[in-house]
Amino acid sequence: MARSDRSLNKTERLFALVLLLQNRPNMTSRDLAEHFAVSRRTIFRDLRTLGESGVPLTYAEHGGYEILEGYQLPPLMFSAREAATLLIGTGFTKLQPDASLRTDADAVAMKIRNVLPEPVRDYIDRLQDQTVLAPFNETAGSAGATEDEQGLWFELSEAMARQRVVKMTYYVASRDEETVREVDPLGLVYYSDHWNLIAYDHLRDDIRNFRLDQIKKLRTRFDTFEPPAGFDLKEHLRERGTSPQNVRMTVRFRDRAWRWARRQVPADVEQELPVGDGWTQVTFEFENLAYVAKWLLRYGTDAEVVEPDELRREVADQARAVAEMYGAVAA
Numbered sequence: 001m002a003r004s005d006r007s008l009n010k011t012e013r014l015f016a017l018v019l020l021l022q023n024r025p026n027m028t029s030r031d032l033a034e035h036f037a038v039s040r041r042t043i044f045r046d047l048r049t050l051g052e053s054g055v056p057l058t059y060a061e062h063g064g065y066e067i068l069e070g071y072q073l074p075p076l077m078f079s080a081r082e083a084a085t086l087l088i089g090t091g092f093t094k095l096q097p098d099a100s101l102r103t104d105a106d107a108v109a110m111k112i113r114n115v116l117p118e119p120v121r122d123y124i125d126r127l128q129d130q131t132v133l134a135p136f137n138e139t140a141g142s143a144g145a146t147e148d149e150q151g152l153w154f155e156l157s158e159a160m161a162r163q164r165v166v167k168m169t170y171y172v173a174s175r176d177e178e179t180v181r182e183v184d185p186l187g188l189v190y191y192s193d194h195w196n197l198i199a200y201d202h203l204r205d206d207i208r209n210f211r212l213d214q215i216k217k218l219r220t221r222f223d224t225f226e227p228p229a230g231f232d233l234k235e236h237l238r239e240r241g242t243s244p245q246n247v248r249m250t251v252r253f254r255d256r257a258w259r260w261a262r263r264q265v266p267a268d269v270e271q272e273l274p275v276g277d278g279w280t281q282v283t284f285e286f287e288n289l290a291y292v293a294k295w296l297l298r299y300g301t302d303a304e305v306v307e308p309d310e311l312r313r314e315v316a317d318q319a320r321a322v323a324e325m326y327g328a329v330a331a
Helices: 010-023 029-036 040-052 080-093 099-115 118-129 152-161 233-241 255-261 289-297 309-325
Strands: 057-059 065-067 131-133 164-172 177-190 195-201 206-211 215-224 247-254 269-276 279-286 303-307
Touching (some): 010 029, 010 040, 029 040, 152 215, 177 233, 247 255, 247 289, 255 279
Antiparallel strands (some): 057 065, 164 177, 247 303, 269 279
16 A cells, blocks of 8 residues: 655655665565655665665565665664654653563663764753653553644644744633634643643733643744743642642542552542542542543542532532433433
8 A cells, every 4th residue: 555655855765665675575666666655766766875875785586675684774763753752652661560661661761862863862852851741640541642632742842842832723621612822832741641731821821731632723833932931840740739729639439440540540649548348548639620520420430529529519510411411311
């Protein structure tokens, strides 16, 4: 099947061509042309360029091109985007409870970083300083982006690393409306199941939090910005975690549910206490009652709010709304 690689420049295509022939030898010029969605003439020119640069190409006895066994590419010819993806991937691995996985992830990250060209290494260092994974959890759930988030993470990380203003159309769920915002991206944070952008919002004149899956349109502007003096992403998240707007919440979970819920609780757990009969009681602080109520509903009768009453009412209201939605079916 033809692959849409017309966006690759010649250098990228040559590199991809070597990788392809090393992994899938005996491909004909027609196969290669279809794979990269270019003409056979372009493929012949690329093969000639590779041969002249010292890549040991040969034509297999049964047809098709291959690279002589033993040839090695120069180490880590990664683009900034590929290197960022790999290092963020090792970051997720380091969140896992298996100590050997964390050790291996550290070693892989160090090897990748040490052989990157200096400009790419500097870019990656800036990006890692402005990216936080699962700030309220020792372990993280699935790192898969939703369909609405795909492609946004890298575009925002590019704007963030290069200090470019971003214009976006953002869906505000509480008002069920879309608004156009210009923001200065300051950090990317991965919570239990989604990415968030921390950014200075020009409209609100304040640092705000935006879910990537609620961003409907995004465009990076040429305008640049300077981060607020002394801004530190991790410190900002710590301050947000101890915000005066926070509400202290106590919730009981059946043990079978708590095994999963503990990975996704949206705050630092202050207290975790077995209370008998297969239940565990946990206490934490968070500022958004509606968000916590919606999160708790996924556990049904395996989770019960002990306090505050405001959260109990919010869960009841949301559960009632669900029941009314399906009331006609029950009738």
